[in-house]
Amino acid sequence: MSINILFYTLFLSQIILISYYYPKQIIKKIDGVLTNFPPESYPKLYPESTEQLNVAKVRYRFLNQIILVIGLILLGFYVLMSKDYSDKQKFAEGLPLMFGMVQFIPYMLLEVSGCRQFKLMRKANKRTNRTADLTPRHLFNYVSPLLVISAVVLLFSYILFDLYIHNFAITSDLIIKIVTLSLVHALFIGLAIWHLTGKRLDPHQAVKDRSSQTQFALQSMGSVSIFLSLFLMANTAVDVYELGYMEIIINSIYFQVIAFVGIGGMLRTIKIETINFDVYKADNSIV
Numbered sequence: 445m446s447i448n449i450l451f452y453t454l455f456l457s458q459i460i461l462i463s464y465y466y467p468k469q470i471i472k473k474i475d476g477v478l479t480n481f482p483p484e485s486y487p488k489l490y491p492e493s494t495e496q497l498n499v500a501k502v503r504y505r506f507l508n509q510i511i512l513v514i515g516l517i518l519l520g521f522y523v524l525m526s527k528d529y530s531d532k533q534k535f536a537e538g539l540p541l542m543f544g545m546v547q548f549i550p551y552m553l554l555e556v557s558g559c560r561q562f563k564l565m566r567k568a569n570k571r572t573n574r575t576a577d578l579t580p581r582h583l584f585n586y587v588s589p590l591l592v593i594s595a596v597v598l599l600f601s602y603i604l605f606d607l608y609i610h611n612f613a614i615t616s617d618l619i620i621k622i623v624t625l626s627l628v629h630a631l632f633i634g635l636a637i638w639h640l641t642g643k644r645l646d647p648h649q650a651v652k653d654r655s656s657q658t659q660f661a662l663q664s665m666g667s668v669s670i671f672l673s674l675f676l677m678a679n680t681a682v683d684v685y686e687l688g689y690m691e692i693i694i695n696s697i698y699f700q701v702i703a704f705v706g707i708g709g710m711l712r713t714i715k716i717e718t719i720n721f722d723v724y725k726a727d728n729s730i731v
Contacts, residue, residue, distance in 0.1 A: 447689055448526050452519065454696040458540060459515035461700055462547040466707045467508040470554070473716060474501050481721050488648050489724035491564030500557045507550040515543060540692060544699035551707065562645040569647040581640045586659040591666040598673035599625065605677055609684050621676060628672065632665045650720035660713045667705045671698065 478497070483490040490497070522539065583592070602625075606618050639658045649657075675698045682691050 458696050462703045463508050463512040476716050486724040487726050491568050540696035566647050587662045595666045595669040602673040606680050648723045650723050
């Protein structure tokens with residue numbers, strides 16, 4: 445199979461996975477909540493009317509549909525233009541990353557909408573006798589030490605690999621990558637601390653559900669850290685060994701892996717069937 449044909453397949457997979465399959469699953473999940481847990485029985489789950497939720501859902505679906513069409517058009521243009529390039533030539537290698545960033549915009553907007561819902565929940569929460577889970581929340585209660593150690597080892601392995609492959613020359617490119625990695629992992633550490641010690645976004649969320657959410661978030665960050673280090677190693681090798689034509693393949697695979705770990709992991713882990721919705725009933729006193 446030629447590199448171009450392999451990329452056609454991978455990029456089509458990226459388009460369908462992130463802009464069709466996962467959005468469809470998320471909308472199905474939203475519809476499941478609306479159907480099985482209506483505002484009449486679970487008023488605390490809806491700080492504003494369901495019409496607003498439906499507007500957000502329609503917007504999310506529409507944006508993904510537009511991006512899906514744009515992706516298919518881009519793929520068509522790439523197929524036509526790549527005919528003028530051989531399999532060994534570097535061409536439009538940034539396409540999967542640039543388009544991938546666009547693909548994640550609807551998810552970011554949905555997340556912002558969710559945070560707004562939680563803010564309204566906290567504002568509407570009139571309860572004065574609030575309780576909290578006093579169980580110690582330590583990092584290794586939620587993630588395997590092996591995952592954390594692997595992430596740290598791979599992070600430093602990438603830096604050593606980059607130094608080794610460039611004859612231990614400290615280049616501006618390496619410095620930029622190290623600074624970027626430092627910022628990303630500082631964000632991860634901050635988010636981990638917040639998940640372990642911060643207040644709940646959802647004031648009604650059951651303790652078990654919060655623990656599941658924390659576990660998923662921490663495990664996802666560990667996995668993303670690992671794949672980020674591997675991705676940077678692969679890109680460094682591609683540059684040094686002049687395999688630029690492989691970069692577009694690596695970029696598409698990377699974005700799909702991130703989507704699989706993040707969005708897919710959320711869908712696989714946080715299921716409607718396992719969430720305690722009783723806390724959202726009007727007559728419930730559990731926090």
